[in-house]
Amino acid sequence: MSALASPRTMLTLLVVGLLATFPLWGSAYFVGRVFSPALFLGIAALSLAFLAGYGGMISLAQMTIFGLAGYGYGVLTVTHGQPWWVGVIGGLAAATLAAFLFGLVAVRTRGIYFLMITLALGMVVYALANQNRSIFGGHTGILGIRAPEVSGHLLTERALFYELCLAVALASYLGVRYLLRTPFGLTLQAVRDNPRRLAALGYHVALHRLAAFTFAGFLAACGGLLGVWYNGAISPTTIDVTRLINVLVMAVIGGLASVEGAFLGALAFVLVTNFASSFTERFNTVIGLTFLAIVLFSPEGLSGLVARPVELLRRQSRARQRARDELDELSVQQAIGHQDE
Amino acid sequence: MVTVQATPAQAIGHALELQGVSRRFGGLWAVEDVSLSLAPGERRAIIGPNGAGKTTLFNLIAGDLRPTSGTIRFYGDDITRLPPHERIRLGIARTYQTPLVFPRLSVLDNLYLAARGVRPWRMSLRRPRASDPEIVRARQLAEQVELGHAIHALAGALAHGQQRQLELGMTLASNPRLLLLDEPAAGLSPAERELLTGLLLGLDSAMTILLVEHDMDVAFRVARQVTVMHEGRVIAQGTPGEVSADEVVQQVYLGVRHG
Numbered sequence: 393m394s395a396l397a398s399p400r401t402m403l404t405l406l407v408v409g410l411l412a413t414f415p416l417w418g419s420a421y422f423v424g425r426v427f428s429p430a431l432f433l434g435i436a437a438l439s440l441a442f443l444a445g446y447g448g449m450i451s452l453a454q455m456t457i458f459g460l461a462g463y464g465y466g467v468l469t470v471t472h473g474q475p476w477w478v479g480v481i482g483g484l485a486a487a488t489l490a491a492f493l494f495g496l497v498a499v500r501t502r503g504i505y506f507l508m509i510t511l512a513l514g515m516v517v518y519a520l521a522n523q524n525r526s527i528f529g530g531h532t533g534i535l536g537i538r539a540p541e542v543s544g545h546l547l548t549e550r551a552l553f554y555e556l557c558l559a560v561a562l563a564s565y566l567g568v569r570y571l572l573r574t575p576f577g578l579t580l581q582a583v584r585d586n587p588r589r590l591a592a593l594g595y596h597v598a599l600h601r602l603a604a605f606t607f608a609g610f611l612a613a614c615g616g617l618l619g620v621w622y623n624g625a626i627s628p629t630t631i632d633v634t635r636l637i638n639v640l641v642m643a644v645i646g647g648l649a650s651v652e653g654a655f656l657g658a659l660a661f662v663l664v665t666n667f668a669s670s671f672t673e674r675f676n677t678v679i680g681l682t683f684l685a686i687v688l689f690s691p692e693g694l695s696g697l698v699a700r701p702v703e704l705l706r707r708q709s710r711a712r713q714r715a716r717d718e719l720d721e722l723s724v725q726q727a728i729g730h731q732d733e
Numbered sequence: 734m735v736t737v738q739a740t741p742a743q744a745i746g747h748a749l750e751l752q753g754v755s756r757r758f759g760g761l762w763a764v765e766d767v768s769l770s771l772a773p774g775e776r777r778a779i780i781g782p783n784g785a786g787k788t789t790l791f792n793l794i795a796g797d798l799r800p801t802s803g804t805i806r807f808y809g810d811d812i813t814r815l816p817p818h819e820r821i822r823l824g825i826a827r828t829y830q831t832p833l834v835f836p837r838l839s840v841l842d843n844l845y846l847a848a849r850g851v852r853p854w855r856m857s858l859r860r861p862r863a864s865d866p867e868i869v870r871a872r873q874l875a876e877q878v879e880l881g882h883a884i885h886a887l888a889g890a891l892a893h894g895q896q897r898q899l900e901l902g903m904t905l906a907s908n909p910r911l912l913l914l915d916e917p918a919a920g921l922s923p924a925e926r927e928l929l930t931g932l933l934l935g936l937d938s939a940m941t942i943l944l945v946e947h948d949m950d951v952a953f954r955v956a957r958q959v960t961v962m963h964e965g966r967v968i969a970q971g972t973p974g975e976v977s978a979d980e981v982v983q984q985v986y987l988g989v990r991h992g
Contacts, residue, residue: 575849575857578842585835592833593850593903594821 411558415551424550426662429622431557434658435564435615437642438651439608442568445649446577447604448502448584452636453494453510454612456517459631461487461613462620466534467527476540483620484613490517491609492602499601502587514636522628533627537620548621557618561655564611568651571607580604641679645686647693656694746809748773748941749794749911754803756789763789765965766803773808773910776942778956780949780976782985785962787945788830791915794943795827796820807911826909830916832896836889840880840899843888844871847903870906878902878932894925901932912936914944918951930954953977961985 415423436458443449464483468474474482498509521528528534539548547556571577579600582590587597620626629635638661646657664682668675690696747770756764764786771777779787792798794805796817805813807823815823835843848867861868875881878898883891888899897917904912917933918926926948933955936942946952952959953973961969961982969979976982 570860571858574860575846578838578846581838582835582843582846585837586833589833589835590846590850592817592821592827593847594818594907595846595850 408562412555415554420550423554426666427659428550428554428557429619430655430659430662431554431561432615432618432622433639433642433662434655435561435618436612436639437646437658438561438564438568438654439611439615440639440643441646441648441650441654442611443604443608444643445647446572446584447580447601449499449601449605450507450640451498451510451605451608452507452640453491453498453514454608455636455639456514456631457487457491457494457609457612458616458619458639459521459626459635460490460517461616462537462623462626462630463521463528463534465617465620466537466626470534470537471527476538480540480617483617484610487613487616488606488610491612492606494609495602495605499598499605511633511636514631515633518628518631518633521631528628531628533625533630535625537624537626539621539624548624553618553622560614560618564614565651565655568611572651576600576603641683645683645693647690647695650693650695652698653693653695656698660694746773747771747806748775748808749943750806751794752804752806754790754793754800754805756786756793756798757801762965764793764800767962767965767967769960769967769970771911771941771943773941774939775958776956777944777958777960778952779943779945779960779962780947780952781962784964786965787962788915789965790962791827791913791943791945795825795913821907824907824910825913826904826907826911827913828897828900828904828915828917830919832893832900834888834891834896834899834903836887838888839885840875840888840891841868841871841884843899844874844902844906847871847906848874850907874902874906877905877935879928892925894921894929897921897925897929898932901929905936909940911941911943914942914946916945916947918946918948926951949977 414427418427436454439457440451440454443451443454461483464486465479468482469476469479494510494513497513498506501509521533522531524530539546539553541547545552547553572581579590579595582595583597583600583604591597619630623630642657642661643654644657645660646653646655660682661679664679665675668678672678686693692699750770752768754764754767755762767786767790769777779790781787789798793800796812796815796819800813803813804811807820807825810823812820812823812825835846838846845861845867848870872881872884875884878901880891880895880898880902883895888896891899901914901917914933917929921929930951933942933944933951942955944952944955946955957972959971959973959976960967961976961979963985968985969976969982971979
């Protein structure tokens with residue numbers, strides 16, 4: 393195990409190092425148009441993977457919450473002329489509160505009903521945003537949204553924005569990884585596995601699901617702020633049904649029960665959309681085919697594909713260890729045999 | 734306070750006492766006028782052919798079902814109308830016919846959650862340390878149900894018998910005063926049965942155990958008193974020897990009827 397742990401740490405350091413220095417050696421297009429959106433969309437996908445893979449709740453409302461953070465920021469900074477930090481706090485608070493309220497409605501249902509209720513909630517918010525002019529700006533939405541300016545630098549400057557996305561994504565990733573090992577996270581996985589048994593042990597199942605849904609909402613809201621800065625505007629299109637489903641596609645492509653997978657899935661999605669749309673108008677078909685191929689050939693998604701060689705290596709080293717143990721045993725037996733003679 | 738002299742049995746009090754308990758499903762009396770009492774620390778088996786009402790009786794005691802009539806007392810308290818989770822808090826724990834464990838969590842995590850369920854701060858965001866009392870308790874439970882070697886295995890990857898052992902460990906986490914075991918030996922291999930019987934015999938002698946069991950061998954070895962049910966009623970009660978010698982019981986089990 394220890395022999396494998398160190399290459400793993402090395403690999404992690406290498407990946408983080410490469411990602412952090414990417415603006416220095418990567419192309420401007422990849423830094424600005426591929427990796428940055430993949431990171432903030434990945435955060436939204438992560439919030440879904442966390443709910444679906446570890447809590448058994450497939451939520452279609454994650455992009456709605458993502459969008460509401462953007463609306464909150466836009467309304468406060470553009471419509472009401474508030475400073476950026478008021479927009480950040482207000483946007484995060486509004487979206488997290490919305491997640492809490494959605495959760496109140498949804499957490500008592502399971503499976504397909506949970507999915508349908510979150511979809512319905514998303515559609516309600518979409519219709520509201522599309523028709524309400526006074527707050528949401530109707531069909532046009534809110535334009536001219538400016539990212540915060542810190543010591544003379546707009547946070548949307550290409551390299552700066554990339555590093556910001558990377559920092560928030562890393563924090564979300566580590567936060568979720570940590571959370572899953574706490575009593576709260578373990579309980580959540582137990583909710584997924586067997587809610588009846590958990591209730592029989594004296595746990596309040598609905599409360600746990602609500603807390604998890606609210607936390608996931610906060611994650612999606614963090615991604616949503618980055619998203620609205622990137623786009624400089626927000627409109628109902630950001631939260632229409634296609635977008636709600638896109639994030640599910642990202643999470644499934646990456647591997648639903650995988651924290652890393654959410655980002656892999658988002659990256660694959662952004663790549664396919666960008667490149668397929670440059671040579672064909674039917675890029676949705678390409679995405680659909682990619683999705684099909686992955687679900688058919690690697691049900692654990694891209695993260696499953698990546699994990700496979702690692703698992704193979706581990707199995708080999710285990711087999712070697714076993715062979716060594718057997719050899720040891722054999723020589724012990726031989727030694728005993730010699731004694732008998 | 735009571736002027737009437739209490740008999741010794743009443744002075745000790747019953748751990749569990751059922752008086753005229755019945756449960757009807759539509760026109761069918763699944764359990765009909767059953768009265769039985771268990772002394773603290775008693776090990777009692779309920780046996781009977783399929784459809785005798787054993788599992789229904791169990792659900793009535795655990796609170797998963799409410800009786801149509803009759804009363805159920807636990808150490809003197811009337812628990813007839815209490816919901817299941819309040820009965821758990823009083824110290825009644827049960828296992829199910831199919832083991833209910835969390836398949837995608839490790840053995841240790843399963844036991845840890847069970848140990849933690851009965852304490853406050855269930856939503857804690859602090860990672861558990863090896864020295865935490867619940868982790869220590871979980872390891873201890875794993876040893877007790879002979880899963881000490883497999884604490885990091887996923888519960889879903891365990892053999893059926895091991896899942897039963899795990900479920901027993903999870904049930905013991907709350908230190909129950911009354912343990913209800915619903916067919917603990919069902920589907921087990923002879924070797925697994927032997928191991929489970931050993932575990933049950935090794936439990937704290939102060940714990941009252943009521944088990945429903947098809948397997949006579951397990952039932953008669955664990956229990957000193959046996960209650961035989963047939964078509965919702967109690968038809969015989971006594972030691973394993975008395976019950977197996979009982980004519981009515983033999984007729985029920987062999988399907989012989991008076992002609």
